Amino acid sequence: MKLSSLLMFVLMLFAAAPASAEYGDVVINNYSDAAGMRPVVFPHWFHRVRFRCKVCHGDLGFQFKAGGNDINMLKIIDGQFCGACHNGEIAWSVENCNICHSGKPNLPTQVHESTLQRLTPPAPPASAVSTAARP
Numbered sequence: 192m193k194l195s196s197l198l199m200f201v202l203m204l205f206a207a208a209p210a211s212a213e214y215g216d217v218v219i220n221n222y223s224d225a226a227g228m229r230p231v232v233f234p235h236w237f238h239r240v241r242f243r244c245k246v247c248h249g250d251l252g253f254q255f256k257a258g259g260n261d262i263n264m265l266k267i268i269d270g271q272f273c274g275a276c277h278n279g280e281i282a283w284s285v286e287n288c289n290i291c292h293s294g295k296p297n298l299p300t301q302v303h304e305s306t307l308q309r310l311t312p313p314a315p316p317a318s319a320v321s322t323a324a325r326p
């Protein structure tokens with residue numbers, strides 16, 4: 192691949208990033224493993240077809256970044272983040288620990304199995320990039 196086309200490819204990846212979570216599940220594991228709980232798996236698409244982006248990423252303040260929100264159970268029970276809906280009114284309540292804490296132990300924080308991840312080839316190794324850059 193020519194360096195210019197490689198650069199285009201990388202730029203395209205960045206341009207596409209804001210939609211990458213639409214089809215994937217988000218694994219959230221900033222604290223869970225360390226606290227002896229399974230990592231949280233947030234099914235993004237399942238929620239996205241029920242609510243507009245703005246509800247969560249605007250009104251509820253969720254950052255567009257896997258693991259980018261400092262979430263804990265006190266905040267959830269206080270009605271923040273997941274707790275804005277998982278309160279027994281809009282959706283089932285927090286006592287259903289295992290529905291949220293459903294990931295395999297040690298799964299890192301990530302967007303899991305997004306369509307984008309499956310369709311894009313893995314990045315070339317650094318050596319290929321430096322070779323391409325030579326005149």
Ligand code: HEC
Nearest residue numbers: 219220221222223226231262263264273277285287288291
């Ligand atoms: C609606 C989804 C949801 C439910 C239900 C839920 N949790 Fe969580 N929980 C989260 C999220 C999101 C985090 C942050 C995950 C992370 O960063 O590791 C979290 C973090 C935690 C943590 C680590 C942070 C802290 O607050 O100490 C513990 C421990 C925890 N949950 C226990 C529980 C227990 C016990 C239950 C059931 C009584 C439960 N959770 C139910 C979503 C949920």
Ligand code: HEC
Nearest residue numbers: 209212217238239242243244247255256257258259260302
């Ligand atoms: C029900 C709430 C909810 C709705 C609706 C929602 N999102 Fe999300 N979104 C989340 C949560 C929760 C995360 C993960 C945040 C975390 O890990 O702390 C997330 C993560 C993301 C990410 C980051 C993924 C990454 O690569 O790190 C993007 C991008 C995103 N959402 C875009 C969207 C778009 C676009 C829409 C509307 C089409 C949307 N979201 C609708 C809750 C929502």
Ligand code: HEC
Nearest residue numbers: 231232233234237242246272273275276281282283290291
């Ligand atoms: C804007 C409201 C809203 C927010 C915020 C929200 N949820 Fe949900 N969630 C729902 C609704 C509504 C359902 C469907 C409830 C039902 O079927 O009874 C649901 C269902 C789920 C399910 C079950 C999906 C399935 O396949 O049945 C999981 C898991 C879940 N939520 C996790 C989370 C976690 C983790 C967070 C925070 C990171 C979160 N939710 C934040 C509204 C929300």
